[in-house]
Amino acid sequence: MKDTASIGNLLSSLNRITPYRLGIWMAADPESALSGFSDSRPEMFKIRDLARRILRKEAFQQISFGTGEGVFGVPIKSEGTVVASLIALGPNGDGNGRNIEKFLTDLAGLIQDTWSSRKETEVLTEELSQSFEDIHLYTKIALQIKALKFSGSRLRGLMQEIFDAMRVDLVFASLPNRPEYNVFIGSPDFSALIDPKSRFIDRLIGQIPRRLPTPYFIVNNSLDLPEFSALNPVPFRFLAVPMHHNQTEFGWLGMVSLNVDEIFRHSELNLLTSMADQVAVVIANADLYREMERFVINVVRSLVHAIEAKDYYTRGHSERVNRYCMQMAEGLSLSKSEKEILHWASILHDVGKIGIPETILNKPTRLDPEEYGLIKSHSQRGVDILKPIDQLAGTLEGILHHHERCDGNGYPAGLKGENIPLISRIIAVADTFDALTTDRAYRSGIGAEAALKIMKDASGTQLDPAILALFSESIGTGPDRR
Known part of the structure; x- marks a missing residue:
């Protein structure tokens, strides 16, 4: 050797x-x-x-x-x-x-x-x-591309990675039916010669034959083909790969170079082909995820309507509690995911009342101990109803404990202070205010000022003091209740 x-x-x-x-x-x-x-x-x-x-x-x-x-x-x-x-x-x-x-x-x-x-x-x-x-x-x-919630910004970031690494003047993702995913990244030289880039790419893709003998389309010099040389007088080379999954066509990934002295390498073709396959899969998954989200939203609406049909008092209650909670969320520096959990938990906090007899829900006199025990079961019943829905898993804890008290005398677990989940403490404040200011089967509602006074007296025993203070400050900008 x-x-x-x-x-x-x-x-x-x-x-x-x-x-x-x-x-x-x-x-x-x-x-x-x-x-x-x-x-x-x-x-x-x-x-x-x-x-x-x-x-x-x-x-x-x-x-x-x-x-x-x-x-x-x-x-x-x-x-x-x-x-x-x-x-x-x-x-x-x-x-x-x-x-x-x-x-x-x-x-x-x-x-x-x-x-x-x-x-x-x-x-x-x-x-x-x-x-x-x-x-x-x-x-x-x-590693980046395998995400259920795929977005146009993420695809743009991936295309920028390719543009920075490859010897080309333009990279693009063109999805006619999903414009939010469209990406066109070009060099200054390319932009000076061909603009707008999106129109050029549309015309370029329009010249690709409908049936391809290979899973890609490549032109190493546009001057060799009249239909491509007519698109621009400056010669260019062009590589495009279709994005499709389960007979669904999404669009094209591709790259264009003004340097026709070179040709596209196999590694560039392999990278683009692999990326197109993976992007098509995650876009299909994202579409499926959105369909699932829409389904869950419809399920939630049906549940809320079912509650309201049984309990006259509950009519509009979930919506109002949700408004108050989301108003407080702005002052609590909650993350996006926490706000989403609070949104759904506040809407569904009383979903367990579906399992409570209407005669008890709408009883005009004081409940006896057995009846009150059934009412108290609604938080656990709500969790049992929602548990099979994976998309609502994050809401279960907040729903279960929204009747806990800071002094530990609440239900179902008798949690105290900050051991009570934050989502539950927020819902408790909004729920209490709406309960006081809304007409019930056995009493009339009171005004907002009187309700806040009663709630202030319960600060630290029933309600979280910091959240109550935030709610008191923000209530002036909330819905006009009375």
């Missing part, structure tokens, strides 16, 4: 610019690495074992570690005989095993050539650096 020093330098260079550590195990001396690894690593015995396995099986091998790293390797041959193992240790990114196998196979082949021709070393470094960048970019995109 020739020129191991230059290969060692090459691996050292790649180790500085990539997230992976590279090493070569020689068949003649499989106990030591040529470059890139420290004998102090705890995984060293596994890495050496993998190197020996590669020498024995003469094929790509890999091991995943529990630390999020993995080790990958391929054989290096000379005149048909395996002479070494090429190893890469680094992030075990989702879905990049094939890419790393291809990269290492290409690198092994180039190392074989380099051992016979040292002049290729500089070109090799440049090409492999770009290949590693492609793998790293793919891994980064694959």
Whole structure:
């Protein structure tokens, strides 16, 4: 074997610019690495074992570690005989095993050539650096793209990653029926020649044949095809990949370059194809998620209507409690997710009354102990009703404890003070105010000022003092109750 020093330098260079550590195990001396690894690593015995396995099986091998790293390797041959193992240790990114196998196979082949021709070393470094960048970019995109609530801003961020990494002048995502996902990112040179970009892309896509012999469409020089040269006098090359899932066509991902002296690389095509497939899946999932959200909203509306049909007092109560709660939420610095939980919990806090007889709900006289016990059960009944709906799981705790008291004399668990969930404490204040100011079956409602006075007397015993103070300040901007 020739020129191991230059290969060692090459691996050292790649180790500085990539997230992976590279090493070569020689068949003649499989106990030591040529470059890139420290004998102090705890995984060293596994890495050496993998190197020996590669020498024995003469094929790509890999091991995943529990630390999020993995080790990958391929054989290096000379005149048909395996002479070494090429190893890469680094992030075990989702879905990049094939890419790393291809990269290492290409690198092994180039190392074989380099051992016979040292002049290729500089070109090799440049090409492999770009290949590693492609793998790293793919891994980064694959991990980001798998989100149920996919958004146009997230897709724009992913397209920006591609634009920054690729040798192109424009990247785009065009989804005719989902304009919120459309993305067009171009270089200053491209924008100066072709604007608006979206119109150009629409015309470009309009020229793509409806039936393609391959799962992509590529033009390496627009001057070669009249229908594309007519779109712009400046020559360009163009790559587009369709986004579709389960017979649903979403649109196209693509890139355009004004440099027609080069052609699109396989790595660029593979990256774009993989991204198009994954984006199509997550958009389909996002559509399904929105359908599920709409279904849940309709279920909630039906539940609220069912309560109101049984209990005259409850009519409008849930809506008013919700208004008061969301008004307080603005002064409590709640996160977006906490506000969403409060929104649904406040609407559904009395849903358990569906299971209470109407004769008790609308009784014009004082309830006896047994009847009051049934009324008290409505918070637990509400949780039991809503528990099967996964999208409302976050509301259950707030609904269950909205009748707890700060002094521990509430129900169902007798929680005290800040042991009561914040959502429950907010609902309790709004619920109490609306109960006092609304006509009930056994008494008439009182005015807001009188209600606030009664609530102030209950501060620290029944109601949370800080939340009550916030409510008292904000009530002047709330709904005009009386």
